[in-house]
Amino acid sequence: MDSSDLNAAGSTGAPVPGASTEKGTRPLIPGQRRPHPSESTSATTPSAPRERFWRAGRLEPMPIRRLPEAPPSIHILGPTVFLVALGVGMGESYMWPRLVLVFGPEIRWLFLIGVSLQAVVMLEMSRYAMATGESIFFGAARVFKPLMWFFFVTAILVYIWPGHLSAGASAFERVTGIPWQATAVAGMLLVGVVFTLAKVVYSLLESVLSICIGLLVVGTSVVAALVGNFADLASTVSGMFAFGHLPDEATSATWFPILVGSIAFAGPSGMQQMWYTLHLRDKGAGMGAHIPRIRGLRHAGEQESMPSRGFMFDTSDPAEMAKWKGWRRWVTFDAFVLFWGVTMLVTIAFTVLAQASARLDPGVVEVIRNGERDAALDAMASSFAAAGTPVLGTVFFCFIALIGLNATLGLFDSFSRGQADMTYFFVPGAKRFSISKLYGFFLWGLIAFGIAVLLFGPADGPAAILDTLAFLSTFAMGAYCVVLLLVNNITLPKPIRPGIVSNVIIAFAALFYLGALFYSLFAYGVVVS
Structure with missing residues (x-):
């Protein structure tokens, strides 16, 4: 019998007819199987029921519990709003339109590959989180604890830089004249206060991001329809299928690192997919329903007791597997x-705007080539204004500022959530503090460092911070694809492991991200541009 099999009965720890005891083994009833040694059991007396466990790695085994019923597959709100808020960010509204202005809409086939890979990654990240209620970081520790610490350090190296908020603040400066540093600092302080006062951080953030994303999607689509034409839309859509189109200039030392970073920004970049597993847990998706939610620092004293590990459901029980399939349908709807x-809808709208801006100001392409990277924002603002009134140019910069704020809300929460999770479970002595207090510590530490960088750091303007963040994110993405393959195929029971197609796609994603990164390094000697 495979070590992945679970005993078909007693998934809640209730009395199991015929279960083995410490005094001996009772005969099995028809259709029942004996527990495999990989399922730990315990009992205090021969007649007491045994709680069963699923062993994964050398960490504490997971007790078997009931899987909650899945909600309807078709829904509006959910943890995906965090990935949408981060996905509909500076890559879609700024970096890819800039590439379209320089190389034409045919370059968007790389965007299609990037965002499609991330949709599959999202599905596979959710697999472990919903099956166990643990984060992917905990799963990595079950495979090999240094893997988890690698991501702990990577998160600090990559996400302490306030790139998204800087770019959004730069756009806001064009509207108000307020220096972007001052706006960015105020924005970070606002985020910190809001998260500190929230009773349940997840619930507040889901509501706020849903409203912001709705405004952004509707607003950009309406303006793109006013400014663009059918030819712009047709070339935008057809450009997604111009596979293999890669102008010589795109592979130069100047543009290739930016192109690689933009592919990473096609959707949520870097470790954001890993943090998504924590949002699934706070949403109560799958076995996450058995784990308490993180509270704001003001309400940290109300934090429920956090279990020391996750849980597993009985994968040999047909009823449990039926519920599992319901959860997979729910998250598949989210992903695709x-x-x-x-x-895709938002990036199409911004690409149409970019093409319209090139018609209105043909010289903008040469300006961008000469190093004026922010010129793309000015050109698309002109497209907004061309819809009928100069006021719309101001509206465009407000959209960019909103995108920067959206991304900052998501990133600051996600970074603090991930670091707190790893610290709470794996740093000796950390459990003296509640996970909500650790969340607050990392949140305000991130804010303090971000303010110091903006006011006193070596940052060469918002665009430089963003390009650096994008390229460094590529390495994290390649690495987490490797970890995802290991976690899902080693620690999960066989009936719920990914199939061959999913494994091949994730392996391709790892090669795609890491291959592009190291090609840039060895071919051009350029790591960050």
Whole structure:
């Protein structure tokens, strides 16, 4: 019998007819199987029921519990709103339109590959989180604890830089004249206060991001329809299928690192997919329903007791597997309708705007080539204004500022959530503090460092911070694809492991991201541009 099999009965720890005891083994009833040694059991007396466990790695085994019923597959709100808020960010509204202005809409086939890979990654990240209620970081520790610490350090190296908020603040400066540093600092302080006062951080953030994303999607689509024409739309859509189109200039030392970073920004970049597993847990998706939610620092004293590990359901029980399939349908709708669909809709709107801006100001392409990277924002603002009134140019910069704020809300929460999770479970002595207090510590530490960088750091303007963040994110993405393959195929029971197609796609994603990164390094000697 495979070590992945679970005993078909007693998934809640209730009395199991015929279960083995410490005094001996009772005969099995028809159709029942004996527990495999990989399932730990315990009992205090021969007649007491035994709680069963699923062993994964050398960490504490997971007790078997009931899987909650799945909600309807078709829905509007959910943890995907965090990935949409991060996916519909500076890559879609700024970096890819800039590439379209320089290389034409045919370059968007690389965007299609990037966002489609991320949709599959999202599905596979959710597999472990919903099956166990643990984060992917905990799963990595079950495979090999240094893997988890690698991501702990990577998160600090990559996400302490306030790139998204800086770019949004730069756009806001064009509207108000307020220096972007001052706006960015105020924005970070606002985020910190809001998260500190929230009773349940997840619930507040889901509501706020849903409203912001709705405004952004509707607003950009309406303006793109006013400014663009059918030819712009047709070339935008057809450009997604111009596979293999890669102008010589795109592979130069100047543009290739930016192109690689933009592919990473096609959707949520870097470790954001890993943090998504924590949002699934706070949403109560799958076995996450058995784990308490993180509270704001003001309400940290109300934090429920956090279990020391996750849980597993009985994968040999047909009723449990039916519920599992319901959860997979729920998250698949999230991945391909909400995440992939909304991200694609917004980037189409911004690409149409970029093409319209090139018609209105043909010289903008040469300006961008000469190093004026922010010129793309000015050109698309002109497209907004061309819709009928100069006021719309101001509206465009407000959209960019809103995108920067959206991304900052998501990133600051996600970074703090991930670091707190790893610290709480794996740093000796950390459990003296509640996970909500650790969340607050990392949140305000991130804010303090971000303010110091903006006011006193070596940052060469918002665009430089963003390009650096994008390229460094590529390495994290390649690495987490490797970890995802290991976690899902080693720690999960066989009936719920990914199939061959999913494994091949994730392996391709790892090669795609890491291959592009190291090609840039060895071919051009350029790591960050």
